[in-house]
Amino acid sequence: MARRRMSAAQRAKKAAESLASFVVAAPSSYHAALEAARRLDEADFTELQERDPWTKASGANYVLRDGAIIAWRLPEDVTPTTPFAIAGAHTDSPGFKLKPAPDHEAHGWRQLNAEVYGGPLLNSWLDRELEIAGRVALADGSTQLVRTGAVARIPQLAIHLDRSVNDELKLNKQQHLRPVIGLGNGKGALDLVADAAKIAREDIVGWDLFLADTQEPTIFGDAPLVSSGRLDNLVSVHAAVHALIETVPSGVIPVIVCFDHEEVGSATRSGAGGPFLDEVLARIRAGLGATAEDIHRAAAASWCVSSDVGHSVHPNYRERHDDDCVPLAGNGPILKINANQRYASDATGAALWHGVCRNAGVQSQDFVSNNSMPCGSTIGPITATRLGIRTVDVGIPMLSMHSARELCAASDVDGLERALAVFLAGGWPEHS
Structure with missing residues (x-):
């Protein structure tokens, strides 16, 4: 046939x-x-x-x-x-890469300290569930790829605290783009990575780790279109x-x-x-x-x-x-x-x-x-x-x-x- x-x-x-x-x-x-x-x-x-x-x-x-x-x-x-x-x-x-000191704490919130990588459209990263992904170098000289699943989010400021936000949003790359990962004195970035990779935290001696949006691609419409x-x-x-x-x-x-x-x-x-x-x-x-x-x-x-x-x-x-x-x-x-x-x-x-x-x-x-x-x-x-x-x-x-x-x-x-x-x-x- x-x-x-x-x-x-x-x-x-x-x-x-x-x-x-x-x-x-x-x-x-x-x-x-x-x-x-x-x-x-x-x-x-x-x-x-x-x-x-x-x-x-x-x-x-x-x-x-x-x-x-x-x-x-x-x-x-x-x-x-x-x-x-x-x-x-x-x-x-384009996106964000974790800095050498990747953990930050402010007013009871645990956060990530990340550097802007390339030229991302910054506002599009707000209020999205993010994961940590990339590679780590281990004490024995090997490298391992890792990804955590959703662990972070860059929260927007509520409109009640900035009534001009819809007219003139301005994001300071150092101050406004630190993702939140939890409350109190919980696990830091490399602890989360180690847990996801099933390795000991102390074995991680170097890293190239990035943030990635965890929402999966969507195919929609009668054309169709791909959003991703x-x-x-x-x-x-x-x-x-x-x-x-x-x-x-x-x-x-x-x-x-x-x-x-x-x-x-x-x-x-x-x-x-x-x-x-x-x-x-x-x-x-x-x-x-x-x-x-x-x-x-x-x-x-x-x-x-x-x-x-x-x-x-x-x-x-x-x-x-x-x-x-x-x-x-x-x-x-x-x-x-x-x-x-x-x-x-x-x-x-x-x-x-x-x-x-x-x-x-x-x-x-x-x-x-x-x-x-x-x-x-x-x-x-x-x-x-x-x-x-x-x-x-x-x-x-x-x-x-x-x-x-x-x-x-x-x-x-x-x-x-x-x-x-x-x-x-x-x-x-x-x-x-």
Whole structure:
């Protein structure tokens, strides 16, 4: 009996549900990288350790570094000059990170002392149940991922005590954003972490711990829409992972790289400004017996697609967007363009991306900022500068970027994954 093909709506819902489960499993960048690895394991990828020798490269592999992961699959027709098809994303999201002295007490309330990480929309974090998640370093030299479940909340000031709050809310990052975790002289932050991880408090000697919203993603509406924390940029991580799993490459080496620390500048060993991707690509080439000439030839023929979210036109703030470029949620992935190279896209990148979307049967649209609005940036320009590989910046349009709860269209989640799958398989337009 012939297998029934899914409709576009069914496909979008399936993609959204898979993304939702990914977000739930990934309250921190470390968890995101590990969840990506788990899904790759299920697809018969093999984990490699950076400290071990890599023999002649073959099959499908991945390597983890802190909160980052790189994975690739070698085609049967691979040669030393086969170009790379690289899909890049980032695993971290804006929020709060626990300080070295994470406990605070004031007027009978036990609180957390946290530092703002990146550029979160601060008011969106108020009155939400938060968990502590990340990694701890133990006295024996090992590390362990941890998550506590809901233990904290940043309470708003009642309107009765500030009648102007609806007109001019101002949050002092040091004074007003300390989460409450309990009353009296109870357990502190690391005690809660130790209990959740089933380890002794005294064994914890270092930590990279963040706050994460515990509300699970919601899929709603007849479109449907996806409301969730950390869509920036787990939507791209999820799409890249599943695109690679689904890829049967020919004529290219598909690679996905999910960096950490994009929200704070990328200048770390596991960020786009560090050597991680360069080192892994060099080891892949070495396993293929590539000469220096081969490496340069392959790089000149390679492409990198940097995928991160962008802004959909906001129906309540139309004046904040460009007059003529009006990307809308549900109308497909976006090509991100900026004259000052905050994005790496250029004419050839536009031809590549729109051609890939066409080959995938996916609608695409352009994004550019209003001239009076500052433009953010991505891993794209950093990767292009480090590697010299042609790079294009893409993503999906969304609302409430950097909020504790962001909003996108499920059809765009599916469209991005389908486009990346075609890109990673080598389905590029002719002459790319």
